[in-house]
Amino acid sequence: AQTVTQSQPEMSVQEAETVTLSCTYDTSESDYYLFWYKQPPSRQMILVIRQEAYKQQNATENRFSVNFQKAAKSFSLKISDSQLGDAAMYFCAYRKSGTYKYIFGTGTRLKVLA
């Protein structure tokens, strides 16, 4: 069965600095999608970034980028120039291509220090 592991329950970063959140996953599939979701105190999950497994190029969305290592089954999120509004829970998620079920990690709580 596929699993997603986030080994950092909590991380802190100074405002304007860079932080990397870790995610590893376990699958025997070759075609799948990976996601990072942000959950602020409002509880609504917001998509931060997504990566197709067949693409070698790492996805980037403004200050957010990923380091996708398919062989190592690693999918880390880098947040550059951290802002106070980045403080939230971050969830890594996996979905096998052609299926509907998203599998989520346990989340990393990110604190941004002024």
Place this chain on the structure above:
Amino acid sequence: GAGVSQSPSNKVTEKGKDVELRCDPISGHTALYWYRQSLGQGLEFLIYFQGNSAPDKSGLPSDRFSAERTGGSVSTLTIQRTQQEDSAVYLCASTPPGTGTTGNTIYFGEGSWLTVV
């Protein structure tokens, strides 16, 4: 609607009572999901609807949990004889037609926070 709407936002209930949680997906979205988020845990898949049918109910934790969807729109998650371990945030999400099995985004509501005392 503009987004996935869930009600109630917060619910406190006594152990043994039944509760109903409602989800109103984004208009036109055909796929609907229910997830449960317990403290310190990730999101636990409960059930998936495509239209009014539920091809995957495998995540429902016990027969006290049930869900239905009518008119391909609103869904209700019902928990009978609630237990303290049912306390969690129940999140609903939906996706547009044709994206149920692609990599496109699912859209989440703000959840219903259930506390069983």
